[in-house]
Amino acid sequence: MAQPAPEDEDVLTSYFPNPPPFYKHFTPKNLAALAQFQSAQDTAPDTPLTTAQLLQLPTELRYLVPPAPPSPSAEYSVFGKKTTVNALDDYPEAMQAIRTRLQTHPVTGEVVLDWSYEQLYPSTTSWSSLDRQAYLFRFLRSIVLSYVELLGVMAQDPTSAAKDEKLKDVLTLALNMHALVNEYRPHQARETLIREMERQVERKKGEVEGVRRMGERVREVLAGFERGGGEGRVEVDGVGTEVGDEERRTQRQREMWGVMDEVLGH
Known part of the structure; x- marks a missing residue:
């Protein structure tokens, strides 16, 4: 076990x-x-x-x-998985791994695509100094254009060397978009946390409102007991009715159990 x-x-x-x-x-x-x-x-x-x-x-x-601040080699947990600060800057290594896989076919050993990653947007240390949205739109339009051109090349000559060049362009553009989108991850985490905290606040407000309504209900029932506390009378739907002691006790017990059911959520 x-x-x-x-x-x-x-x-x-x-x-x-x-x-x-x-x-x-x-x-x-x-x-x-x-x-x-x-x-x-x-x-x-x-x-x-x-x-x-x-x-x-x-x-x-x-x-x-x-x-x-923690050292670059310090480990921390993300969704139960151990990672390091250096892992956030390993994008070039990931691109090199893709290049290596494309260079060798797993069966024939031939070169599939002689491609290398090229960053198409300027590097910056300040978030506000680069309009990432504009670059994402540019890359998206370029991918669509390159794909249309690739279809034209494939329609004319599927074995043409121009086909590989267009594939390289599409791959480079797509991975540049991927790199830019990854830079939004901290903002995504912050907004996700904000939304979760807002949901918790709304849930707590709902619980407080439920307690307030239940308190009002209990006070109403207690007030009904007080109004119907006269000898031989009981409050039934807001109207005092002459009943016997046994019937009055039974009616009050029903009301008490009804209030308890509401409080306990039954």
């Missing part, structure tokens, strides 16, 4: 883990105290503190100092 996973692993790989307990230290008072300490040490807010300076801070202020 397989052993269950340790609880700490479940916390690390859960879809939305609980916030760390030290989030309570992120208060305006502590932030002001940290800024005052950095000013006294002649340290800029974006300059990391030294080990000696960190040891001078109270425990609750040390949590406010961001840790050093």
